């Protein structure tokens with residue numbers, strides 16, 4: 254069982270990266286027809302789109318935005334039929350290792366209400382509620398391992 258966190262580099266990898274995001278984070282939440290794969294935030298030099306492979310199969314995505322000592326994890330998602338198998342925990346762990354290599358000392362994430370417990374179980378602490386639907390800013394200190 255081998256995990257890899259790769260940067261999409263060919264049309265097929267970009268397609269599955271956007272498919273997982275569009276379906277899990279938009280369409281499954283009732284937001285159909287609004288996902289934009291060409292959003293400018295995808296192309297900034299300090300933003301790193303990542304695809305999680307499990308035994309060469311694409312199972313999840315994250316975009317890691319490095320801002321000095323802070324890494325912001327954006328649009329974390331595991332494909333629907335792959336959830337609750339430990340892939341999400343591994344995704345965060347590999348994204349944290351990537352962030353440490355890029356000199357980040359802390360991770361921040363804006364977490365949907367139904368994902369707060371997942372982040373908490375992966376060592377993240379809630380900072381503050383962000384909006385009326387219960388999204389929460391969560392953080393993890395990387396400097397202490």
Ligand SMILES: CC(C)(COP(=O)(O)OP(=O)(O)OC[C@H]1O[C@@H](n2cnc3c(N)ncnc32)[C@H](O)[C@@H]1OP(=O)(O)O)[C@@H](O)C(=O)NCCC(=O)NCCS
Pocket residue numbers: 277278328329330331332335336337338339340341342343363364365367368370371372374375
């Ligand atoms: C949230 C998500 C990324 C978690 O990934 P996953 O692969 O399903 O999670 P894992 O199997 O690695 O779970 C890790 C731990 O979190 C727990 N967990 C995962 N999802 C959970 C949830 N929705 N509610 C409560 N606990 C959850 C698991 O039980 C596990 O706990 P344990 O190891 O202590 O027993 C994934 O389910 C997903 O993509 N959900 C839809 C999109 C989403 O909510 N993304 C986050 C946006 S902020």
